[in-house]
Amino acid sequence: MTDRVTATPEALALLDRLSARHGPLLLHLSGGCCDGTAPLCLPLGEFRMGGGDLCLGMVGGTPFCMADGTFAYWEHSQVILDVIQARGGGFSLEAPDGVRFTARARLFSDDELPHLLPPVPAGALAVPR
Template identity: 45%
Template sequence: MTESPAGEPRVIATEAALDFLSEIRRDHPDILFHQSGGCCDGSSPMCYPASEYRVGETDVKLGEIGGVPFYISGSQYEVWKHTQLIIDVVPGRGGMFSLDNGRERRFLTRSRLFGSGEASCGIPAPSRPKT
């Protein structure tokens, strides 16, 4: 799990996202997020049953939202390491394989750049999954 040097979490969620996450967890208690960078679903945060998604060796655990682990690919982390991801909910359909699909709302990633005191060249090494 990574934080900015000032201790700011790298991923947070809006109240609406946390409420939606609780709704999904009633049907699927053990889930995880992976920030998609693929072409098919754009760059949506994808929500999967934990038992059905294999976290890659180069994936980085950014943190947790609502007790749910949140991962991003190592290559995307390198691009986004100076930002805080803010998971929100908007009307629409979720990613094709994401658990928010079919609920007429979907997760959306917003972001903000860390200030000069929050992120620097001394960014901690990302957390890699245990294999």
């Protein structure tokens, strides 16, 4: 089985550092016009999911979600979470460290496509209150 989302060792190390500081996390890729490949990293439960948000899978124990409209562009690609040296224009938890998460893509092969699990509604996530 091929995962819909994976991460580089650098991204996994950053998630570990951030979760040690902030507790359970959530990654959300908005797909908007600004920072469209920069997922937000936020404390789990501090981001209101929309009815059309989907969870593609877990990366380093952290759910990776996006809107269903964004998923329409990414559904044939594996999302690869990475880290770059840059300042983002948002309030993602990694911003003070002078780095930002970025999402790259790898197209699934024809052999992989039939074996992919569908994303699940993000509302199904267990979120602390």
